[in-house]
Amino acid sequence: MDTLGFDIGGTDVKAGRMGPNGEVREETRFSTPVDQPPEELVSQIANAVRKLGSSLPVGVACAGIIRARDGFVAASPNLPQLRGFPLRSALEQELSRAVAVLNDANAFVLAEVRTGAGRGFHDVIGLTIGTGVGGGIVLQGKLHTGRSGYGGELGHVILDASGRLCACGNRGCLEALVCRAAILEEYAAQGGRNAADPETVAHRAAAGESAAIRTWDAIGARLGLGLGSLANIFDPELFIVGGGISKANELLLKPARVTLEDAALAPTDQLPEVRVAELSNAAGWIGAAAQAREIE
Numbered sequence: 323m324d325t326l327g328f329d330i331g332g333t334d335v336k337a338g339r340m341g342p343n344g345e346v347r348e349e350t351r352f353s354t355p356v357d358q359p360p361e362e363l364v365s366q367i368a369n370a371v372r373k374l375g376s377s378l379p380v381g382v383a384c385a386g387i388i389r390a391r392d393g394f395v396a397a398s399p400n401l402p403q404l405r406g407f408p409l410r411s412a413l414e415q416e417l418s419r420a421v422a423v424l425n426d427a428n429a430f431v432l433a434e435v436r437t438g439a440g441r442g443f444h445d446v447i448g449l450t451i452g453t454g455v456g457g458g459i460v461l462q463g464k465l466h467t468g469r470s471g472y473g474g475e476l477g478h479v480i481l482d483a484s485g486r487l488c489a490c491g492n493r494g495c496l497e498a499l500v501c502r503a504a505i506l507e508e509y510a511a512q513g514g515r516n517a518a519d520p521e522t523v524a525h526r527a528a529a530g531e532s533a534a535i536r537t538w539d540a541i542g543a544r545l546g547l548g549l550g551s552l553a554n555i556f557d558p559e560l561f562i563v564g565g566g567i568s569k570a571n572e573l574l575l576k577p578a579r580v581t582l583e584d585a586a587l588a589p590t591d592q593l594p595e596v597r598v599a600e601l602s603n604a605a606g607w608i609g610a611a612a613q614a615r616e617i618e
């Protein structure tokens with residue numbers, strides 16, 4: 323059966339209809355209603371469901387701290403109007419059926435396992451690195467979010483208790499050490515010329531600039547420590563790294579594999595692969611559509 327997926331972002335809602343083998347049948351998007359009560363968003367999603375295939379299972383991904391158990395939005399930095407909103411029950415009431423609700427990083431990992439870099443793998447850990455760091459855990463093909471559904475926030479694994487302050491309030495989280503701002507700070511510390519964004523630092527590294535190369539070595543090394551710790555906990559088959567920063571590709575992953583190997587306890591030939599994500603920004607709705615299959 324086909325399923326429908328939605329990805330609620332700060333500026334627009336991406337949506338689509340996916341076939342049983344991950345085929346993208348149809349894609350659409352509409353503007354996120356801002357400065358309006360969350361009920362307006364719910365009714366716009368319901369309208370889109372009617373257009374895309376009204377009787378099909380629906381999954382909805384949303385940025386923020388989502389309690390996966392019941393789809394309650396505890397916080398959503400880009401969508402402050404959703405804070406404290408029972409998103410799943412509101413959608414279920416509007417659509418008169420069960421709906422899957424998950425956070426956008428979890429949706430990203432599921433999408434990559436279903437149709438991207440993780441095809442054919444069953445135990446996969448995903449990280450999306452950008453302004454922040456989102457995470458998701460897929461064990462035996464299923465999303466693992468813990469007792470209440472707040473689990474999988476891998477960006478807030480603490481690597482250095484006295485490290486850089488994180489947006490979450492803790493110090494030295496993986497997010498605080500490898501996010502966009504951390505990359506630019508590291509580049510400045512390495513003596514790099516003014517750079518507006520990490521893409522510029524990546525271009526300069528690719529062109530052989532030593533401050534830029536040292537920056538990616540340092541950031542990749544920190545990422546690898548996080549991956550090594552996660553490998554020791556989960557023993558996954560594969561790590562998938564996505565988000566804007568993953569465009570740095572091997573500049574980031576090569577040093578990460580080195581510290582991953584150092585930090586992990588398993589024999590080297592048993593360590594998980596590390597790959598960059600394959601899907602574009604459609605991953606959110608595709609992952610939500612994949613999770614819709616789990617609705618009983």
Ligand SMILES: [Zn+2]
Binds near residue numbers: 477497498
């Ligand atoms: Zn944090």
